[in-house]
Amino acid sequence: MEDQKLTVRAVERALDVLLCFTDGRMLSLTEIAGKAGLHKSTVLRLLASLESKGFVVRDTATDKYRLGFRIWELAASLSGDDEPAVLLLPELERLRDQIGETVSLYIRDGLERVRIQAVQSNQAIRRVAPVGARLPIYVGASSKILIAFEEEAVREQLLSQLEWPPSVDELLFRSQLAEIRGLGYATSVEEREPGAAAVAAPIFNRSHKLVAALAVSGPSNRLTTDKMREHADLIINAAKRMGTMLR
Amino acid sequence: MEDQKLTVRAVERALDVLLCFTDGRMLSLTEIAGKAGLHKSTVLRLLASLESKGFVVRDTATDKYRLGFRIWELAASLSGDDEPAVLLLPELERLRDQIGETVSLYIRDGLERVRIQAVQSNQAIRRVAPVGARLPIYVGASSKILIAFEEEAVREQLLSQLEWPPSVDELLFRSQLAEIRGLGYATSVEEREPGAAAVAAPIFNRSHKLVAALAVSGPSNRLTTDKMREHADLIINAAKRMGTMLR
DNA sequence: TAACCCTGTTTCACTATGTGAAACAAGAGA
DNA sequence: TCTCTTGTTTCACATAGTGAAACAGGGTTA
Numbered sequence: 314m315e316d317q318k319l320t321v322r323a324v325e326r327a328l329d330v331l332l333c334f335t336d337g338r339m340l341s342l343t344e345i346a347g348k349a350g351l352h353k354s355t356v357l358r359l360l361a362s363l364e365s366k367g368f369v370v371r372d373t374a375t376d377k378y379r380l381g382f383r384i385w386e387l388a389a390s391l392s393g394d395d396e397p398a399v400l401l402l403p404e405l406e407r408l409r410d411q412i413g414e415t416v417s418l419y420i421r422d423g424l425e426r427v428r429i430q431a432v433q434s435n436q437a438i439r440r441v442a443p444v445g446a447r448l449p450i451y452v453g454a455s456s457k458i459l460i461a462f463e464e465e466a467v468r469e470q471l472l473s474q475l476e477w478p479p480s481v482d483e484l485l486f487r488s489q490l491a492e493i494r495g496l497g498y499a500t501s502v503e504e505r506e507p508g509a510a511a512v513a514a515p516i517f518n519r520s521h522k523l524v525a526a527l528a529v530s531g532p533s534n535r536l537t538t539d540k541m542r543e544h545a546d547l548i549i550n551a552a553k554r555m556g557t558m559l560r
Numbered sequence: 561m562e563d564q565k566l567t568v569r570a571v572e573r574a575l576d577v578l579l580c581f582t583d584g585r586m587l588s589l590t591e592i593a594g595k596a597g598l599h600k601s602t603v604l605r606l607l608a609s610l611e612s613k614g615f616v617v618r619d620t621a622t623d624k625y626r627l628g629f630r631i632w633e634l635a636a637s638l639s640g641d642d643e644p645a646v647l648l649l650p651e652l653e654r655l656r657d658q659i660g661e662t663v664s665l666y667i668r669d670g671l672e673r674v675r676i677q678a679v680q681s682n683q684a685i686r687r688v689a690p691v692g693a694r695l696p697i698y699v700g701a702s703s704k705i706l707i708a709f710e711e712e713a714v715r716e717q718l719l720s721q722l723e724w725p726p727s728v729d730e731l732l733f734r735s736q737l738a739e740i741r742g743l744g745y746a747t748s749v750e751e752r753e754p755g756a757a758a759v760a761a762p763i764f765n766r767s768h769k770l771v772a773a774l775a776v777s778g779p780s781n782r783l784t785t786d787k788m789r790e791h792a793d794l795i796i797n798a799a800k801r802m803g804t805m806l807r
Numbered sequence: 808t809a810a811c812c813c814t815g816t817t818t819c820a821c822t823a824t825g826t827g828a829a830a831c832a833a834g835a836g837a
Numbered sequence: 838t839c840t841c842t843t844g845t846t847t848c849a850c851a852t853a854g855t856g857a858a859a860c861a862g863g864g865t866t867a
Contacts, residue, residue, distance in 0.1 A: 319817090322853065323825065324574040324609040332613070335633055342844060352827050357845070362571040366579070370650045376844070380634055381650075387578065387627060388635035403617045403628075557633060566846090568825065570854065589815060599856050604816070623815070 326351060327359045331368060331380075339377040401555050405432045405527075408551045412544055414531035419513075420524065421459040424450050424474060434531060451475055451486070454501040454513035455526035461490040461499065462515040462523045498545045502533050510536040512544055514552040518559040527552040573598060574606045578615060578627075586624040648802050652679045652774075655798045659791055661778035666760075667771065668706040671697050671721060681778060698722055698733070701748040701760035702773035708737040708746065709762040709770045745792045749780050757783040759791055761799040765806040774799040 326349065333340060333348045340348070346356040360378060363369040367383035401418060409416045409432045417431040428446045450456045450471070460471055468490075477483055493499045498514045511530035518524045529548055530536070573596065580587060580595045587595070593603040607625060610616040614630035648665060656663045656679045664678040672694045697703045697718070707718055715737075724730055740746045745761045758777035765771045776795055777783070 319605060320609045320612060321570050321574065321605050323568050323570040324606055325613060327568065327571040327574065328610070328613040328615060331634060332630070343842090353844080354827060354846085355825080358566060358568050358825080359571055362567045363575070365567060366572060366575040368575060383579070384631065384634050387582065387631045403619075554633070569823095570825080590813090600815075601817090601856060602854080605854080 323359070326355065327363060330356060330359050331363065334369075334378075334380045339372065339375070339379045341375075341377050345378065401558065402430060402432070404551060404555050404558075405430060408527075408529070408548070409434060411547060412529055414529050414536060417455070417528045417530065418516075419448075419455040419459065419526045419528060421450060421463075422447070424471070426450050426453075426456055426459055426526070429525070436531075436535075448505070451478070451481060452501070453505045454499045454511040454530075455528040457490060457493055457499040457501070458513045458515050458526040458528075459523070461493040462517075464523075496545075497549050500538070500541045502538065508533055510541065512536070512541040512548055514545075514549045516552045516559070517556045519557060524556070524559055527555065570606070573602070574610060577603060577606050578610065581616075581625075581627045586619065586622070586626045588622075588624050592625065648805065649677060649679070651798060651802050651805075652677060655774075655776070655795070656681060658794060659776055661776050661783060664702070664775045664777065665763075666695075666702040666706065666773045666775060668697060668710075669694070671718070673697050673700075673703055673706055673773070676772070695752070698725070698728060699748070700752045701746045701758040701777075702775040704737060704740055704746040704748070705760045705762050705773040705775075706770070708740040709764075711770075743792075744796050747785070747788045749785065755780055757788065759783070759788040759795055761792075761796045763799045763806070764803045766804060771803075771806055774802065 329349045330345055330351075333345050342353060342356060342360070345351075345360070346353045349356065351359075360369060360371070364371060364378075364381070367381045369378050370381040371378050405416045405418065413434055413436060415431060415434040417428050419426045420429050421427075425447045426449075428448070448456070450459060460468055463471065472483070472487070477486075498512060500510070500512050502510045509530060510533035511528050513526045513528040515523055516525040516527055527548060529544060576596045577592055577598075580592050589600060589603060589607070592598075592607070593600045596603065598606075607616060607618075611618060611625075611628070614628045616625050617628040618625050652663045652665065660681055662678060662681040664675050666673045667676050668674075673696075674694050695703070697706060707715055710718065719730070719734070724733075745759060747757070747759050749757045756777060757780035758775050760773045760775040762770055763772040763774055774795060776791060
C-alpha cells in the first residue's frame with residue numbers, strides 16, 4: 314500500500330526457482346521449496362509453468378527437475394559478439410553502485426592498455442577515468458592483471474619487450490605477477506597517479522581467454538589496502554560474471 | 561472454474577516475454593508487448609521483474625531490452641555431460657507426439673549402431689524399437705547418417721572395413737552418402753525390416769561433432785516417401801535443437 | 808511555437824488470480 | 838504393519854496482478 318508494486322512477485326519467485334539450478338544439480342520439489350523458501354504448492358505451480366515453456370524438465374523416473382533446453386535456445390541467441398564495452402556497461406554500473414568507486418575496463422593493445430569503458434563514481438572526490446585513455450602496461454593494477462593472466466608464451470614475450478624503467482626491478486615484478494596469479498586480483502597504490510589506488514581482476518571469456526581487466530579505482534585514502542582486500546571477492550566475481558557474457 | 565489451474569499465468573507470460581528475445585535482437589517495450597500480445601503495463605512489470613533478477617538488461621541509452629547474463633549462468637550449469645539418452649528424452653517425446661511415429665536415437669559403435677533411446681508411437685500399428693538393440697551399420701537410414709556425416713578420415717576407414725554383402729554395391733552406396741550429406745537427412749524403405757521405413761538426421765554436439773542419429777520409423781505404407789520428405793525438415797530441426805543440448 | 812505523434816511510466820478500481828494450510832495419495836524404509 | 842517421506846489436490850480467502858486510462862517527455866512535423 315505504501316509504495317507501488319512495480320514488479321511481479323510470482324515471476325520473481327519463478328526466477329528464484331530457476332536460479333536454484335545454478336549448481337547444475339537436479340533438484341526435487343521439496344529441495345527447491347526449501348532452497349527458495351517457498352511453499353511446496355507454490356513451487357509445484359511455478360515448476361509446472363516453467364516446464365510448460367521448456368525452461369525446466371522433470372526426469373520422469375526420479376521426479377527430479379533439471380534445467381531445460383530453452384535455456385540453450387536463449388543462451389544461443391545472447392548477443393555475444395557485441396563489444397564488451399557496451400555489453401558490460403550495465404554490469405559496470407552495478408559494481409560501481411555496490412562499491413561506490415569508479416569502475417573501468419581495460420584491454421591490452423601491445424605494450425599499452427586502453428580504457429575501453431568506465432563508469433564514474435558519484436562521490437565528490439573521485440577517480441575520473443576518461444574512456445579511450447592509453448596507459449603504459451608496466452604500471453597499475455590492471456596492467457599487472459593484463460600481463461599476469463596472459464598465456465605464458467605471450468607473457469614472456471611481453472616481459473622481454475618491456476623497456477624496464479630504472480624504478481622497476483624485473484625480478485620483483487615477476488614475483489609480483491606470480492603472487493597476483495595466486496590471489497586472482499591485483500592492487501596498486503599511487504603507482505601511476507599520486508593519491509590514487511586501484512584493485513583489478515581478470516575477465517576471461519567463455520573460451521577461457523583473457524580479454525580484459527576490470528578495475529575499481531579511487532583516492533588512496535578511501536580505497537585503503539584493507540578496503541581493497543575487502544572488495545576483492547566482489548570484483549573477482551563480477552569479472553567472472555562478465556566473462557560469461559563474452560565469447 | 562472448470563478445470564483447476566495448475567500453472568501460474570504471470571510466470572508463463574514472463575517466460576513468453578523472455579522467448580521474444582530468441583532472435584537475438586534488442587527489443588523495446590512496445591515491440592515486446594506486441595510480440596507477446598500483452599499490455600504495455602503488464603510487460604513493463606514483467607520486465608522489471610526479469611531485470612531485477614538479471615535475466616534481462618535494459619540498455620540505458622536506447623531503453624531497449626536484451627537478454628541478461630543470468631542466462632549464461634544458467635546455461636553454464638546446464639547438465640551437459642549427462643548421457644544424451646536421458647537428456648534428450650523429452651525432446652524425443654515431443655517429436656513423437658508431433659509426427660505420431662516411433663522415434664529412436666542411435667550412436668555408432670564400431671561397425672554397429674546401437675539404439676540408445678527410443679519412444680514408441682502409440683498407434684496400433686507401429687514400429688517397436690527396443691532400446692539397446694545393436695544393428696549393422698551398412699543398412700538403414702540411421703546407419704547411412706552415422707557414416708555420411710562422420711569426418712572424412714573416419715568415414716573412409718569405416719568404408720574400407722565394411723564387408724560388402726553381395727546385395728550392396730560400394731559405389732552406389734558412396735554416391736548415396738554424398739546425396740545424403742547434401743540433403744541433410746536420409747531415408748530407408750524396407751532396407752532392413754520388411755514393411756518398415758525410416759527417416760534419420762544427424763545430431764551434432766556443440767563442438768560440431770557427430771554424436772548420434774535421430775530416426776523416425778514406422779510402417780512403410782504410412783511412412784511413405786512423400787510423408788518422409790514432408791517430415792524431413794521437422795526432424796532435421798529437432799536434431800539440431802538436440803545437438804545444442806550436448807557438449 | 809504549437810500541434811501532433813510516438814515512446815515509457817504512473818495511477819487506480821476491480822476481481823480474477825495466486826496463495827498456503829491442510830488434507831490426500833502413494834511409496835520407501837524400518 | 839506402521840511411520841516417515843515424498844508429490845498432488847482441494848479450497849476459502851484476500852492479496853496480488855491486471856488493463857484502461859491518464860500522464861510525462863522527446864521527437865517530428867507543420
